[in-house]
Amino acid sequence: MANSKDVKCVIFDKDGTLVDFHKMWLPWAVDTVRLCEAATKMPVGSAVYKTLGVDPHLGKVSMGALAEKTLDGIRADVATTLQQFGFHSTHTEKIVKTCVPEASPGLAAPVCDLDILFRELKEMDIKIALCTADSRRATEEQMQILGIEHMLDDVVCGNDKGIIPKPSPHCAIQICKRLGVELDEAVMVGDTIADLKMGRVAGLRASVAVLSGVGTRETLSEYTDYYLDDASTLPSLIRDEIHQDFYNKRG
Template identity: 40%
Template sequence: MVFSRRALALASQLLHNASAAGPIVQQQHLHTCSRLAGSAALKQLNEVNNEKKSLVIFDKDGTLICFHSMWVPWTLETAKRIEEHSSLAISDKIFKLLGFCPHQQKVRPGLLAEGTMAQIRQSIVQLLTEHGVDAVNANRIVSDSVVECATHSKHTLKEIHDLQKLFGDLKRHGVKIAICTADSRIGTMGMLESLGLNQMVDRVVCGDDEGAMPKPHPRNALTICADLGISPEQALMVGDTVADLGMARSARLGGSVAVLSGVGEHHDLHHLADHMVDSVGDLMPIVLGASKVGSSAAPLNL
């Protein structure tokens, strides 16, 4: 059985109170208290979950579209260009820096999955200077080699779920839609246009927007809420990385949903997520408050 992460704190607190009662509470009474605490916590949590959210903030890559189909080719080509321009055999170190596994041909949690393009470029400049390249040449090499990923290319753009249907369902229920991504605005808007979603999204914040802060900083989420007139408590964050879920927590949003369709795995995300699902295809019951505890959340070990 799986439960929502918030139930753990509620059940644990009730159980702690029973344990602190002293010797008059025997072992069998503690066991009963544990069961009652769990039931009370789940009842309270379900009451909270029954509230429909007014805004869903989506991460993009790994959440709405396939991360690996776009960024694996980009990583391989970028490392190749850097080696050619620098005459250094450092592909393996670039892969490690970005969080790319060349054997599995997959991106793992790390700089590429969670950082902005500016952060990636800066980190590669530092890597080159550590290998004896002077700062001027290092910046030139990175400028020539680390180009924007064609995240809206039809050859690499793959929806994780039927996004027209998902966004349409959200709109029919009066839920606003926002996207908060570390990707560039050119790539993000190109993706939305390619998939015919640009008219369905109420707000977009990208990694290269002026004033934007990298996740998990709360600024982007709070800006989205303010611009759309939605209180943070009525917003739900959906993402596939620790940075996504960390932003939800730092901004004190009304909930977070971890999807297992991107780079993050269960053990990476469960401690930060209120819910955990395979993909955004399982999202609607959570948004509408119809999802009962035990249907889609991270495992709870009581």
């Protein structure tokens, strides 16, 4: 039986944390640039890639709008980028609505065996939540493809009504409230500054950085309590370090 202050909830980011970010979003970035250049009839691709945080030559996504913002935020940033080429804001708003698509044609490839990971957490009496900047439709489709939708206790998406996106603590606080979990009984797991800052500002037990996405030890260090190569070893981290560190601090 779990102790009163054991970890009782894990809030996962999706892309880069559960799903391979590059396989999912590089095809989307290529499509977005192609559509933007066709709509503007100008070589805006390099600037749009930079705004998104995408290096098309290396096939790599780093920190930027794509990794850290909702669809609305990405569209706003791309619109601002297009305005630098002389387009009026009214025009760019129309362009991004059709040229910055909601769904990605990319592959929903898991970063580890999610079925095993989630079953281990359930055996520890830990609730599982998902907090993503992606849209609800795309998220639900991907979770069904991965076969883990039935193991999620709560899901918050970037286009849900009334949310305040990461790094605001709003989503983490609301998830804990709905699941009946104290803030210091929850852990945030993610691959970006926005993910980990949300956990830290919300007052969660810990923010765990996974290095399977766009972040590095250096870029994530300010808001990270623990590092993992990927989420597969999270259960042992909770048992062997997070629980123990909490009780050691209590004296």
